[in-house]
Amino acid sequence: MAERTEEATAQVRLGIVGMTCASCSARVERALTKLPGVVTASVNLATDQATVTFETGAVDLEAMQRAVQDAGYQAHPVHEVGQAGADTEREAREREIRRQERAFGLGAVLSVPLLASMVLHAAGVGGTLAHLLGNGWVQLALATPVQFVSGWQFYKDSYHNLKSRNANMSVLVALGTSAAYFYSLAALLRPDLGIPGLYFETSAVLITLVLLGKLLEARAKGRTSEAIRKLMGLQPRTARVIRAGSEQEIPIDQVQVGDRVVVRPGERIPVDGTVVSGASTVDESMLTGESLPVEKQPGDAVVGGTVNKQGTFQFEATRVGAETALAQIIRVVEEAQASKAPIQRLADVVSNYFVPAVVGISLVTFAVWYLTGGDFTASLLAMTAVLVIACPCALGLATPTAIMVGTGLGAEHGILFKGGEHLERAHELQALVLDKTGTITRGEPRLTRVEALEGWTASDLLRVAASAERRSEHPLATAVVAHAQEEGLALSEPEGFEALPGRGVSAQVEGRRVLVGTRRLLEDEGAATGSLEELRLELEAAGQTAMLIAVDGHPAGLVAVADTVKPGAADAVAALREMGLEVWMLTGDNARTARAIAQQVGIDPDHVLAEVLPEQKADQVQALRDRGLKVGMVGDGINDAPALVAADLGIAIGTGTDVAIEAADVTLMRGELMGIVSAIRLSRQTIRKIRQNLFWALIYNSLGIPLAALGLLSPIIAGAAMAFSSVSVVTNSTLLKRYDPTRALSRPAALGPRLGEEPGR
Numbered sequence: 001m002a003e004r005t006e007e008a009t010a011q012v013r014l015g016i017v018g019m020t021c022a023s024c025s026a027r028v029e030r031a032l033t034k035l036p037g038v039v040t041a042s043v044n045l046a047t048d049q050a051t052v053t054f055e056t057g058a059v060d061l062e063a064m065q066r067a068v069q070d071a072g073y074q075a076h077p078v079h080e081v082g083q084a085g086a087d088t089e090r091e092a093r094e095r096e097i098r099r100q101e102r103a104f105g106l107g108a109v110l111s112v113p114l115l116a117s118m119v120l121h122a123a124g125v126g127g128t129l130a131h132l133l134g135n136g137w138v139q140l141a142l143a144t145p146v147q148f149v150s151g152w153q154f155y156k157d158s159y160h161n162l163k164s165r166n167a168n169m170s171v172l173v174a175l176g177t178s179a180a181y182f183y184s185l186a187a188l189l190r191p192d193l194g195i196p197g198l199y200f201e202t203s204a205v206l207i208t209l210v211l212l213g214k215l216l217e218a219r220a221k222g223r224t225s226e227a228i229r230k231l232m233g234l235q236p237r238t239a240r241v242i243r244a245g246s247e248q249e250i251p252i253d254q255v256q257v258g259d260r261v262v263v264r265p266g267e268r269i270p271v272d273g274t275v276v277s278g279a280s281t282v283d284e285s286m287l288t289g290e291s292l293p294v295e296k297q298p299g300d301a302v303v304g305g306t307v308n309k310q311g312t313f314q315f316e317a318t319r320v321g322a323e324t325a326l327a328q329i330i331r332v333v334e335e336a337q338a339s340k341a342p343i344q345r346l347a348d349v350v351s352n353y354f355v356p357a358v359v360g361i362s363l364v365t366f367a368v369w370y371l372t373g374g375d376f377t378a379s380l381l382a383m384t385a386v387l388v389i390a391c392p393c394a395l396g397l398a399t400p401t402a403i404m405v406g407t408g409l410g411a412e413h414g415i416l417f418k419g420g421e422h423l424e425r426a427h428e429l430q431a432l433v434l435d436k437t438g439t440i441t442r443g444e445p446r447l448t449r450v451e452a453l454e455g456w457t458a459s460d461l462l463r464v465a466a467s468a469e470r471r472s473e474h475p476l477a478t479a480v481v482a483h484a485q486e487e488g489l490a491l492s493e494p495e496g497f498e499a500l501p502g503r504g505v506s507a508q509v510e511g512r513r514v515l516v517g518t519r520r521l522l523e524d525e526g527a528a529t530g531s532l533e534e535l536r537l538e539l540e541a542a543g544q545t546a547m548l549i550a551v552d553g554h555p556a557g558l559v560a561v562a563d564t565v566k567p568g569a570a571d572a573v574a575a576l577r578e579m580g581l582e583v584w585m586l587t588g589d590n591a592r593t594a595r596a597i598a599q600q601v602g603i604d605p606d607h608v609l610a611e612v613l614p615e616q617k618a619d620q621v622q623a624l625r626d627r628g629l630k631v632g633m634v635g636d637g638i639n640d641a642p643a644l645v646a647a648d649l650g651i652a653i654g655t656g657t658d659v660a661i662e663a664a665d666v667t668l669m670r671g672e673l674m675g676i677v678s679a680i681r682l683s684r685q686t687i688r689k690i691r692q693n694l695f696w697a698l699i700y701n702s703l704g705i706p707l708a709a710l711g712l713l714s715p716i717i718a719g720a721a722m723a724f725s726s727v728s729v730v731t732n733s734t735l736l737k738r739y740d741p742t743r744a745l746s747r748p749a750a751l752g753p754r755l756g757e758e759p760g761r
């Protein structure tokens, strides 16, 4: 349960049952934070979950559950994907919905005749039915079960609230409906008091409407979390593995690393692994958003949850259980959905002060009405209407529901936001720094040239250089070694190997000291590069990277590699610039090569930061931030982790699913730069939704309160408006699902240059 142990703290997620509005979530938060040993607690109203960080050993799960219970709610641990018990949480949620359905059903059945009586009376219709429904005792019989059975939850919740000196929506509903109910009861029991009119229908219809609102809200909330359910549905329940020489179908949780798994046409791949035999194409769209099937051959990685097309193949399991890419993705999305966006804090604060303020306003309303000569009934109804219209329940839902849909939608397109905070931050970026190798380019450099100086043959030089590079993990080294192996050269084992970050390598090969790297490296080591300079400059101007070779202090030649720009990179840069972002390139490579690549993708040469040593990349990002810009950094998340951290938003971009999901704020599962455009678009759209939601949530209250105070709003209309405001906010959030962050933008961006290229225009 306790996951991600950092020093002595751990985190746990609890599902909370029974919260109705923002002040409920605030109360649960407070109850948890007050516990000794709890560091932070954050409660999300859209997911009904609390995320608690606590000092390990200082507090246990039971204590947390008890604290939540004392505050008037129920807490149960949220289980990891694939763990036993993961279903009980959904069951609890569904039970709660069914309970609400029953409460609403009862309220509706009994409220209809009450409402009918009011309508008949207003229309002046007589007759037996009207007479019967108009009878006070009949009305009492109808209204009482609504008040105390369907509406019991409001009393119960109010009790807990008031006990912890709080007031929430339930308090408002309980107060408002009780006022109407008991007033009518008094009028019925003591006709001698001469109280005019009965308002049983007001209390009953109000309770029914609020319950309807809650029910619709719960259903819509369920729809906002669909993304997670879809991701979980990708996990097959069984796998076919080879054990003791024969094929067996076993439950997924028994698959072990190293197992040989058999995949037939049309089947879902059960866990992560590496293909060992057979070949096929695999549809990875569910995880990466990439719609084209990917070819798989021995040696290629396959990912659990993706779908095999025609071929049959076997693979060796490399990651199982909670380690698989799918499990990680689900974890990230779940955490993101349970997290809070900063924009929400405002709503939380507002709603904390709202309810007490509203109770105050309603009392003042009553007093002013009564004292200025209004009758008791009118004063009471105005007060009730104020209590009801002012409920801030929609306010608490405005942000989290939109964040939930936004993060879920992102996941469907292969864009993983680590938290609501990051989803929010992406929309305010002003500058984007793109790493060159592996981000703008494919990151698969290939050897293009071997140039040997006098005294060397090309193959000797390549053999020596590749031997020196053998122990290096740099992609440049990999390219050199791969090429030498293709040529069939026998490499020798280097001694005293040293990797010089940002410069090259140095090693003893066959008794000779070999340097491979930049001009600076050779010069620093006293090896002149004179006769190689011309060729180096020429290669660099063509966008290639030249690595100079010196043996025993003398220049021996060079090898050059070229890396190709990713398809769509230029379109993405154009789109980003159109969106108003400054686009920068950051690289350790030399300035000339960098500028040649920048030109290919349309990055301004003044925005190229080249020859930056790996440890200085973060400083460069910081320098941009110091200019007052909100900076996003895009890299592979492995080599440039410090720069990702230094940026306002760190975006890791991966090819396939071997991405460092943990390393960044945002992970793009698909290697394309267009993903950045989509991520920012999605963020902007989500923020737009949140603003709309906040507007809708507040407009009801702010317009409604004065109307209600003036007596222009009946409590029933106020109740309907309140229910409608919650439902409209949640529905507005679910509408975000229709948004396609990939389509909306790529069209105009792709259209622009193509039109311009047309001859004769």
Ligand SMILES: Nc1ncnc2c1ncn2[C@@H]1O[C@H](COP(=O)(O)OP(=O)(O)OP(=O)(O)O)[C@@H](O)[C@H]1O
Residues within 6 Å of the ligand: 435, 436, 437, 469, 472, 474, 476, 477, 500, 501, 502, 503, 504, 505, 516, 517, 518, 545, 546, 547, 586, 587, 588, 589, 590, 612, 613, 614
């Ligand atoms: N193993 C190596 N062999 C040869 N040259 C190297 C090696 N490592 C680094 N270099 C030289 O140092 C330069 C800078 O390396 P660095 O790793 O900082 O950047 P990069 O990988 O080329 O580019 P980017 O910063 O875009 O990833 C390289 O362009 C290359 O010339």
Ligand SMILES: [Cu+]
Residues within 6 Å of the ligand: 021, 169, 391, 392, 393, 394, 722
């Ligand atoms: Cu409400």
Ligand SMILES: [Mg+2]
Residues within 6 Å of the ligand: 437, 588, 639
């Ligand atoms: Mg690099």
